[in-house]
Each structure stands twice: as C-alpha cells, then as structure tokens.
Amino acid sequence: MPTRAALSHIPGPPLPPLVGHTLTIARDSYGTQQEYIRRYGPVYKTKMLGVWRVNLCGPDALEYVLLDQEKNFSSEGGWDALRKIYPGGLILQDFDKHRMNRRIMTAAFRASAIREYRARMEQTMNDLLLSWPRERPFDFYAAIKDLTLRMGGAVFMGLPLDGALAQKINRAIKNEIRASVTPIRHAIPFTPMWHGVRGRDFLRNTFRDLIAERRETGGNDFFSQMCVATDDDGHAWDEEQIVNQFNLLIMAAHDTTATSLTVMMSALGSHPEWQRRLVQEVADLGDVPLDEDALAKMTETDKVFREALRLVPPVPFIPRLALRDFHWQGFDIPAGTSLALNPGVTMLSPDLYTSPEGFDPDRFSPERAEDRSHRFAWTPFGGGAHKCIGMHFATMQVKLFVATLLRRNRVGLPYGAPEWQRMPIPKPKGGLPLVLRPATALRRAA
Template sequence: MAAEGTPDSRRKDSAELRFGRAPGALPLLGHAVELLRRPLAFMESLTAHGDLVEIRLGPRPAFVLAHPDLAHRVLTDFRTFDRTGAVYDRSRAALGSGLATSTYEDHRRQRLIMQPAFRHEHLRGYVEVMRQEIAEAMTRWRDAGQVDLVEEVFTLTNAVSLKALFSSSVGARDAEELREAFDLFLRGIYARAALPLVGRIPSPANRRYARALSRWRSIVARLIEGYRHDVGGRDDLMAKLVAARDDEQQAMSDEELSDQVAVLLLAGGETTSASVLWTLHLLANHPGVLAALRAETGAVLGGEVAGWEHLRRLDLTARAVREAMRLYPPAWILPRTCVREVVLAGHTLPAGSMVVFSPYVLHRRADLYPEPHTFDPDRWLPAEDGGAPHRASYLPFGAGATKCVGEDFGTAEAALIVATIVEFWDLSALAGTPVSPAARAVLVPRSLPVRLTPRR
C-alpha cells in the first residue's frame, strides 16, 4: 500500500475510494439507537456501503473512515482533523486535556515532555514492576477457584499502572477508589457520546459519575502535591514527569500532570486488560493455538513468572496478543473534527464535520485480512520478503503524532501477563456464560467467568 502523501495514495483517495450513506436512520435519533444496542455489528456493516460512510448521530451527520488510506490521512493531518467538538469536550471535562484528549495546539508540547519517560531504555525497569505485580496476582489467585477474569485482570493491570506511576505512594484504599472512578467513567462516556442528552438527566447514575470523578481528582491532586514537595529519590514515571521540561525548559503544571495521570491509567489499566482478556478468551476457544502457546511458555518460562529475560522469546505469545487486538482493538472508536473544509473519497466535508476512526471496522475488512473473523496468530509471521504484513491497515494504537506513547509498555505487559497465566493456570469457562463485548470507551468483555485450576 502506498505511503501517506505519495501521488498513488492521493489518487486512491480521489479516484477509487467510495462514498456512501448508511440506511436506517430514524427521525431525530439517526443511528444513535443502533450505536447503543448493537454498535459493533452496525459499525462492521458500514463497509458494505463505502469507504467513507455517512451516519447520523441524532440529526447531525458523522463520517466513518472505513478504509486505511482515509484513516491514515485523518490521523496524520492534525491541522485539518483536530480533537475538538462535543465528544472531546465531554471527555476533557472528565479526564482533563491529556495526550489522549488534547487539541493540536496543546498536543505537541505534551508529547515532547512525555516521550522521554517512555524511551526503550526505561522499559526494563517498568517490566520489573510488571513482574512483581503479576507474581502477587498469581499468589492471590491460588485459592480463588471461580473468578471473573474481567475484574481480576483489570485489578492487576491497574496495580501495574499505579506502581509504575507512583511507586509505593498509593495506598490500597486510594487505589481501589481510583479504579472504581475510572470504571464509572468508562461505562458512562460512550453513552454520552452516542446520545448527549444521557449526561444531562439528574439520575442516580449521573450523580455517582460526578462523585467518582470528583474523588478521582482529589486523590490525584494529593499524590502530585507529594511529589512536588519530595520526589524522594524515586525513579518512577511520575518522578520523570515532574522533572521533565519542554523545549523552552518549562515544567508541566499540576493540572497538566493530573491530566496525564488519567491518560496513563486509562491506557495502562483498561486498554491493556482488554488486550489480555480477549487474548485469553480467544485462546480458550482455539485449543490448537493454546497448546502451541503453552509449549512456548513451558520452554521459555519453565514455571517462572514472565520477566524481561523472557520477553524476546515469547514470539507466539506476542503474535496472539497482536491478533486479539486486531479482532478486538481496545480503542475501537475515536472521533475527529474537520477544522476546515476537506474532500475525502470525492465527497466534500464542511468545516465542523465529525469523522469517526474505527480500527474495529478496518481490521475486519476481508480484502485486507483473509478470513477476517478467524483468530490466526500466524498471519503475523514475517512475510517472505521480510516486510511486516498488514502494517498500514493495523491501527490499534492509532497513527501519526497521536499514536499511543505507551505502545511498547502496553504490548510488553500484555504478553507477560498472558504468558504467565497460560503457564500457571488452566482456565475453564463456566457453562451457560457466553462472552460478549461491552462497547464502551474501551472494548472489553462484559464478564469472563472461569474456574482456575493450578497447573504448577
């Protein structure tokens, strides 16, 4: 596939890509009901109508990017497609203006400050934090029997994120309150995006949402204040961020630090747990792949908790995680706003139009991924010519300047957790408990109840 910005890429956009409209919009509501009731099936159906597909969010149009050429153009042209509009206004009201929600004007400075904390030379130290928390979880699970892996894995990845961020500064009670606040946010923000009136109703759910976010801000502000007064020789992420400076030698304010904490906990806790959960679910339903992966973990780990020295040798594990993120990308839907008039797929979008990027849609195109609904980690084996297959159409972390800064952190953590769980446990799904996606801000299983049987 041609790179973004080449003449061939522009020719495809202007001459070959198709514009279409989704049928079935209701008066006043548009496709909002479909997006709330069956969002994944609805989104996947859009490729039948074109490469750029107009849907309706209430009375307003939105344009879904159903082709990777269009997705790359939108994600890499921040000056034309910005993170503005009502959806991001509501996200910033809850999470602040961190890397995941900031506009073009703020993003470049934040990225320059944040990037050094995620350089590869720091990954080994973060992996040691992961290993310690994974080991504690394996011990805690020893007598668990029947558990919901959604709760257990989110607790684990959230603990890793908090420990990497704050070392030993966060107590158990604060950690639990932060986890609960984030869970409420993630449950609420998708509904507020699809149907804005939901957030204006004075309901008990909305009051709980407001209280949780208030408590969240209070705890994080107290933690940041502690670092301002005494870093104490700590070498965690927060210490690096407090010490970081932009190209004008300016540090981040307390408000900016709080916003980045929200982003890092969202990415490190919820999105990583989603990757782990979908990988385990898919492995449980593909016993041949599970047997091969178990042979790999037996040879590499030999009964140990996975750590830095094992990471490079967990090849099938990494491919299984990658394939799970193709089928179930955690950040499955993201909007942008056209800040000036633009032509996509031969159709003129006026300034102010919303465009919607969905890796879930792109990753399930049969012309890009043969047998797209099949879980096949071998599709990620190196191509014969040495190239990376599907590189341009695989976008679970986004692309361009806003590509996830913690990609290496998240993929390493997911691989370590999956490998260790497979090595230590047999997971038996409970009869009569189908696993279905909960399409909220992050795509996770609603629940994943299993019986744990120790293997070692």
C-alpha cells in the same frame, strides 16, 4: 456543526425518527457498519445521539486522517465528550500544543523508566495472581480489571497494593471511566456523570497533594516520573498539567489492557493448540526473571496479542472533527463535520486479511505478514501524531501477565467463549467465566 442539508450529498441510510441511527448501531455496531459500507461505500453519514457524523472507512481513510498532512483534523474536537472528565489530557490537544506536551510525556516512557516499571510489575503481578481461585469458575473479566487497577496503584502511582488510598483511587477511576461513556452528559445527581465528576475532583486533589513530595523524593512509578519529566529543552509541566495528563493516562491504560487480556484468555481456552504453543514458549524461557530479554523471546505470545487486538480492538472507533473543508474520495466535506474512523471493521476486512473473522495468529508471521498488506491495515493503537504512547508498555504488561499465569496454570472455559458487546466500549457479554488448573496437576494426569 453542519446541518443535514450541508451533508445532503453524502449517502447514508434512511433516518429513523427521534433517535436517528443510535439504537441500530448500538445493537450491532460492526454488522450495521459492514452493511452500510456494502450499501453506500466507504463514505456515508449517520446520526448518533443527535449528532450527524460522516464515517470514513477503510485503511486509506485511516492513513489520510491520522497522518493529517494538512492539519485538517482535530483530536480535541473529536474526543470532546471526554473533556468534562479528562480536561487537558494529550488526546484533547492538537498540533503544536500537543507535540510539546507529548515530548514531555515521552520522558516517562523512556526505556530505563519502563525497565523500572517492569520490575515493580513482575513482583506485584505474582502477588496478585496468587490470590486468584483455582479449580472453580470465576469471572476473568472482572478479575483482570481489578488486577490492572490495583497494579496501577503500585506501578502508576507507587502506592501500597491494598492501602485505603489505593482503594479510594480505584473507585474514583472506575467512576470516571463509566462517566466517559454514559449517554447522559449532564452531572444530574446520582447519575454516572455525577459520580464521574466527583471521582475526577477527588483524583485531581489527590494527585495535586502528592506532587511536591514526589518532586522531592522521585520514585520508579509513572506519576513520579511525570512530576520530574522534561523535554530535550528542559521544559517541565506545572501542577495543573501533571494532574490533567496523569488523569487521562490512567484511564487510557486501564480498560484497554484488561480487554485485550480477556480476548486472549478466551482464545487460549477455545484453541488448545495455541495454549500449548504459549505454554511451551514460557517453559522454554526457563526459571529466569521476566526481564526485557526474556519477554523479547515471547514471539508466539506477541502474535496472539496482535490477533486479539485485531479481532476485538479496545478502541474500535477513532473520532475527529474537521477544522477545514476537505475533499475525500469524490466528496466535499465541510468544516465542523464530526468524523468517525473505524479501525474495528477495517481489521475484519477480507480485502486485507484471509478468513478475517477467524482466530489465526500465524497471519502475523514474517512469511504471511497480513498486517503489512497496507500501512494502516493493523491499527489497534491508531497512527500519526496521537498514536498510542503506551503501546510498548501494554505489550510488556500483556507478556508479563501471560508468562506469570502460564508458569503455574492452565486455562479452561467451562461455558465456552463469550460473545462480545462492541459499544460503547468492548466487553464480553456476561463476563468471561474461566477455570485455572494448576500446571503440575495437569502434568501428573498426562
């Protein structure tokens, strides 16, 4: 890790004693970053949780580092904080090893497998949504996190919805996620990291116990698919690799989708004209199964999803570690430097988007296509070798949810739209109080 002296030529804000820039950035991470970019330019240094980090800002930096033509940048080193809970997951691998494992993982995401997951998800989502309250406020953020976790048990693992095992697994997953963002990185008893490590051990043992059975019986869930997945040359994973890869996959899939849906519901409640457009789009589908063809017609929903991801990306920072000295925008940056890329503030840049703070899904229409102003202008799913492998799955899940919900309900915000906390992971401050009203009652009243 380079010392402060090795980075002395990189500009940056004065260093507060003891805690460095941690508290300032934690308090208002976007505002602080935007201010630093204004003052110091797109390359500046900060010290967070005791580590000096060089921030490389803007779409050119995203393109340069994520495409990584010279193999200078390590995702494994960047995401090192996840190693204790998610050892051996795709995001913690680099270059040839990563490419080999990603090819095997791709088998679980092939179109026919996704079709099977969709059918399972449609039924499960219907059942779960029927149990949600109507005509009284509830916290949508908590409810959607619970729904995606419970659906995860069914779609990701092929477990019964409310079985005791599914519940234990969900608790362990929550503990792992909490541990992955806690600042105390040692497993001191009863701290989040301690609970996370126990959750990890429970999950790894549970997954390991299921492998033999799933290899024999197969199944149309992610886990079963990963047990039998091979690349084009017939390479498959051993037990340890299945356990590692699956453990990371469920984490990567869970909070991200729940956060996007929360942003979307908040936007539909605040922008009735957009809710009407989506209601109309869903009505135009008719009373058909929500299959691939039906979801492909949901282009307005797609725009709202894209805008939600632009305004509140679930992964607003992407870390990398420099493996070699490199030169960027006039600066020499030494090997061993921690780097932070910032898709979050990049997607709020007035150089790329008109009125970037506003909710305006039509900016994604073919006529305006603001996301095409730069190859890396819109990057909620990252880019390059580690680009989100679940992007199409997430889009399908979001459309399925929106159609299922709006077929029967309308969305209202009794207390208005929430403010968003951006770090360590984005969430609405105080949750998202929401009221669902039956669509038929509203039609009658109109």
